[in-house]
Amino acid sequence: MIEEVGTTEQGDLVINVGPQHPSTHGVLHLVITLNGETIKKVEPHLGYIHRSIEKMCESLSYRQFIYVTSRMDYLSSHINNHGCALCVEKGMQIEVPARAKVIRVLMDELTRLASHQLWWGAMAMDVGALTPFFHAFRERETINDIMEETCGARLTMNYMVPGGVMADIHPNFQKRVKEFLQFFRTKIDEYDELVTGNIIFCSRMKGIGYLSPESAVSYGCTGPTARGSGISCDIRKLYPYEVYGELQFDEVTVAEGDCFARYMVRMQEMRQSLSIIEQLIDNIPEGEFQAKTKAVLKLPKGEFYSRVETARGEFGVYIISEGATTPYRIKFRSPGFSNLSALDHMARGHKIGDLVAIMGTLDLVIPDIDR
Amino acid sequence: MNKEELKIRLGELFPAAAFEEGGEWTTVTIDAAEWEGFAREIRWAEGLAFDYLFCVTAVDWRTHFTMVYHLTSTLHRHTLVVKVKLDHEQPVIRTVSDIWRTAEFHEREAFDLMGVVFTGHPDLRRLFMTDDWKGWPLRKDYEDPVNMIKL
Amino acid sequence: MLSIENITHSIDVWLNRTFSPTVAVLLESLIVGLCVIGLFALLGLVLVLMERKVSAYMQIRLGPNRVGPGGSLQTVADTLKLAMKEGLTPDGADKFLFNLAPFLVIVVAMMILAPVAFAKGTQIWDINIGVLYITAISSLSVIGILMAGWASNNKYSLLGAMRSGAQIVSYELSAGISVISIVVLTGSLRISDIIASQQDGWWLFKGHVPAVISFIIFIIAVTAETNRAPFDLAEAESELTAGFHTEYSGMKFALFFLAEYVNIFIVCAIAATLYLGGWMPLHIGHWAGFNGVMDYIPSSLWFIGKTFFLIFMIMWFRWTFPRLRIDQLLNLEWKYLLPLSMVNLLLTALIAIERWHF
Numbered sequence: 001m002i003e004e005v006g007t008t009e010q011g012d013l014v015i016n017v018g019p020q021h022p023s024t025h026g027v028l029h030l031v032i033t034l035n036g037e038t039i040k041k042v043e044p045h046l047g048y049i050h051r052s053i054e055k056m057c058e059s060l061s062y063r064q065f066i067y068v069t070s071r072m073d074y075l076s077s078h079i080n081n082h083g084c085a086l087c088v089e090k091g092m093q094i095e096v097p098a099r100a101k102v103i104r105v106l107m108d109e110l111t112r113l114a115s116h117q118l119w120w121g122a123m124a125m126d127v128g129a130l131t132p133f134f135h136a137f138r139e140r141e142t143i144n145d146i147m148e149e150t151c152g153a154r155l156t157m158n159y160m161v162p163g164g165v166m167a168d169i170h171p172n173f174q175k176r177v178k179e180f181l182q183f184f185r186t187k188i189d190e191y192d193e194l195v196t197g198n199i200i201f202c203s204r205m206k207g208i209g210y211l212s213p214e215s216a217v218s219y220g221c222t223g224p225t226a227r228g229s230g231i232s233c234d235i236r237k238l239y240p241y242e243v244y245g246e247l248q249f250d251e252v253t254v255a256e257g258d259c260f261a262r263y264m265v266r267m268q269e270m271r272q273s274l275s276i277i278e279q280l281i282d283n284i285p286e287g288e289f290q291a292k293t294k295a296v297l298k299l300p301k302g303e304f305y306s307r308v309e310t311a312r313g314e315f316g317v318y319i320i321s322e323g324a325t326t327p328y329r330i331k332f333r334s335p336g337f338s339n340l341s342a343l344d345h346m347a348r349g350h351k352i353g354d355l356v357a358i359m360g361t362l363d364l365v366i367p368d369i370d371r
Numbered sequence: 372m373n374k375e376e377l378k379i380r381l382g383e384l385f386p387a388a389a390f391e392e393g394g395e396w397t398t399v400t401i402d403a404a405e406w407e408g409f410a411r412e413i414r415w416a417e418g419l420a421f422d423y424l425f426c427v428t429a430v431d432w433r434t435h436f437t438m439v440y441h442l443t444s445t446l447h448r449h450t451l452v453v454k455v456k457l458d459h460e461q462p463v464i465r466t467v468s469d470i471w472r473t474a475e476f477h478e479r480e481a482f483d484l485m486g487v488v489f490t491g492h493p494d495l496r497r498l499f500m501t502d503d504w505k506g507w508p509l510r511k512d513y514e515d516p517v518n519m520i521k522l
Numbered sequence: 523m524l525s526i527e528n529i530t531h532s533i534d535v536w537l538n539r540t541f542s543p544t545v546a547v548l549l550e551s552l553i554v555g556l557c558v559i560g561l562f563a564l565l566g567l568v569l570v571l572m573e574r575k576v577s578a579y580m581q582i583r584l585g586p587n588r589v590g591p592g593g594s595l596q597t598v599a600d601t602l603k604l605a606m607k608e609g610l611t612p613d614g615a616d617k618f619l620f621n622l623a624p625f626l627v628i629v630v631a632m633m634i635l636a637p638v639a640f641a642k643g644t645q646i647w648d649i650n651i652g653v654l655y656i657t658a659i660s661s662l663s664v665i666g667i668l669m670a671g672w673a674s675n676n677k678y679s680l681l682g683a684m685r686s687g688a689q690i691v692s693y694e695l696s697a698g699i700s701v702i703s704i705v706v707l708t709g710s711l712r713i714s715d716i717i718a719s720q721q722d723g724w725w726l727f728k729g730h731v732p733a734v735i736s737f738i739i740f741i742i743a744v745t746a747e748t749n750r751a752p753f754d755l756a757e758a759e760s761e762l763t764a765g766f767h768t769e770y771s772g773m774k775f776a777l778f779f780l781a782e783y784v785n786i787f788i789v790c791a792i793a794a795t796l797y798l799g800g801w802m803p804l805h806i807g808h809w810a811g812f813n814g815v816m817d818y819i820p821s822s823l824w825f826i827g828k829t830f831f832l833i834f835m836i837m838w839f840r841w842t843f844p845r846l847r848i849d850q851l852l853n854l855e856w857k858y859l860l861p862l863s864m865v866n867l868l869l870t871a872l873i874a875i876e877r878w879h880f
Binding site: 013015021022023037124125126127128129130131133134135138194195198200201203204351352353354355356 | 577580582677678752759761841847
């Protein structure tokens with residue numbers, strides 16, 4: 001993978017962006033071909049954080065493998081765990097108690113909020129505004145504190161287990177979430193004031209990195225990336241799981257398809273998540289938080305696929321079982337991997353500064369791509 | 372189209388296709404030689420329009436490989452699972468990266484980790500592993516005493 | 523009253539009494555040189571600390587608070603660390619130019635200090651073309667940056683240097699034209715004359731709207747010239763990692779860093795001199811009483827106060843705004859600022875000829 005790169009035969013400049021670069025947010029390595037400042041080609045070189053999680057999972061039991069998936073998209077670890085738990089439940093035909101369903105959705109939405117907050121800060125940092133990052137972290141810390149109280153962890157939660165959640169919510173949970181809702185309602189308006197309306201920010205975002213609806217589908221883009229091109233692809237709406245079908249919320253789509261559209265989708269999604277949490281926080285049903293399951297899970301022979309909506313898009317878990325205690329083959333369909341494949345298409349013809357902005361709006365998490 | 376309608380429609384188009392019972396979605400198994408024509412047909416045919424390829428999986432069954440393609444239509448909202456059986460010694464299949472652009476990366480991944488060769492792929496190279504890596508890590512017979520931790 | 527003017531004057535008298543005039547001048551040059559270097563070091567330390575504190579408060583952090591009272595010695599510790607570090611020179615670099623570049627940048631920054639009036643009667647060199655001298659010398663710093671970018675043999679550095687070249691050459695124009703509008707109002711290029719002409723009020727207030735416009739253009743242009751955000755394209759850490767000084771380390775990096783902060787000080791000092799009266803206290807026309815009260819505040823405090831206020835503003839920009847893109851940056855200059863400043867210059871000339879200013 002390490003190669004001598006200088007200039008191409010046409011005299012274009014070839015630059016390695018990464019694996020250590022401030023705007024790749026991890027160990028992404030892009031080889032970009034430049035004509036002056038204009039990008040002619042972007043070629044992602046992956047694998048710097050490849051751990052072959054799929055191979056690892058083949059030797060882990062159905063209870064164990066869920067924990068590894070927290071390490072993929074570490075910013076939406078709850079939702080990754082959720083997808084895996086759903087897949088195992090589908091195979092075992094476990095009925096999840098109502099209380100666990102609501103807790104799971106609450107946790108998912110809190111995770112989505114935390115992930116979008118971090119994205120917002122990092123995105124602003126990519127286009128050169130450093131202050132929003134710290135403001136975003138202030139709010140994110142509150143969510144992390146809430147998570148820590150209930151799940152015992154701040155990043156790799158491992159809270160969802162087949163049949164429900166690992167432990168009941170902390171007695172303070174509802175009170176603190178309500179406090180947070182009130183606090184964040186004012187802060188999200190501040191976000192808009194500080195960044196969204198800024199004339200420099202708008203000129204950096206509007207008309208940049210256009211992704212047509214056809215290409216978005218063809219490249220397999222999901223989540224806010226595709227919804228920024230006007231594609232309706234929210235798994236929570238299309239194939240509702242848990243209690244999403246009973247909730248009042250809108251799927252945010254913006255038709256423009258440029259960086260600003262993707263930005264606006266995420267900003268509005270934060271408000272939608274807030275409203276989902278508000279609907280549920282006072283209506284957590286009483287009862288069990290975990291269904292009674294056997295100590296050793298054995299999935300029947302067959303194939304099981306489950307999909308959930310993470311903060312970055314559609315996360316799919318495909319389990320092929322041979323009836324043993326471990327999966328025969330497991331495949332994770334990670335949203336970032338497909339979203340990244342559209343980067344070259346979007347960045348061609350733009351400037352280096354735009355590449356950074358486009359990468360920011362794709363919201364890439366590298367372990368999610370490399371697995 | 373629901374599961375049954377889809378089955379009838381595909382059965383008309385491809386009499387050779389074998390359907391699998393059970394499972395959440397319509398599952399069809401076809402020959403590797405037929406795959407390209409089949410893919411083009413289901414991508415563009417009216418009423419099918421499978422434009423969104425969301426998962427590409429290569430499975431090593433020790434005796435043979437299976438490529439599993441999960442497809443959805445964003446227009447009709449129906450889902451189809453296509454399975455293609457490949458030879459274990461020489462797993463070769465036609466690429467579909469010109470039909471679904473996302474397949475380019477997914478096929479590179481399958482080549483990198485399973486060693487499935489995609490003919491006609493524009494840029495078939497290792498994706499995650501280093502260029503000089505020996506072997507195909509996700510195969511069942513793969514052994515790497517240095518990097519693999521036995522759990 | 524103890525003022526800098528008295529101190530310098532008594533030193534001058536004492537030297538001339540003790541030594542022959544030639545030796546006295548030589549000794550004075552030596553003292554001035556040492557003072558400039560001392561001032562440089564002090565400015566670097568103070569401004570870096572100020573930047574870190576200002577950014578910290580804007581970002582709801584505390585900033586450095588461990589070394590010294592309230593973290594005040596943090597930058598001293600940082601400088602020591604940088605001095606101890608190895609100054610690497612990359613293998614493929616042009617060694618001579620690579621090592622020369624930081625010194626060139628710092629020497630240019632030092633030279634611009636010469637005509638700056640720090641307080642009443644405290645000026646190193648009251649040259650009769652003071653403003654022209656400043657504009658001329660400050661455009662030399664781009665050579666140092668281009669040199670650093672080219673000699674590093676690094677593509678990021680090269681891109682950063684090319685951006686910086688395009689940017690500084692463009693923004694010199696608006697900065698220059700804004701300076702000329704004050705020269706037109708004053709009728710002199712000499713710094714002391716410009717300050718004296720603001721005896722009855724600062725040009726920002728006396729010169730009607732054109733003076734305000736030219737002040738705003740000047741601030742924008744010098745922010746760009748000093749490579750500060752939102753115009754920090756030459757460094758642009760999220761795009762070019764560190765731009766032209768990517769390959770520099772240790773003390774050579776520190777020199778670039780120091781030059782950046784000293785340049786900010788200098789451009790703010792010039793802005794304060796041209797538009798806010800330099801060391802001149804706030805005077806309003808012929809209100810003798812008010813002016814008398816204002817005169818009680820030492821002139822050096824006025825100068826430092828105004829300069830640091832402008833520095834704070836430039837820091838405020840940096841920690842609020844996103845970065846522009848290179849084509850947007852050049853569009854802003856060539857399509858908006860340059861025509862605007864030219865029209866503005868005409869208006870200023872009209873005001874000067876018709877004596878409409880106060």
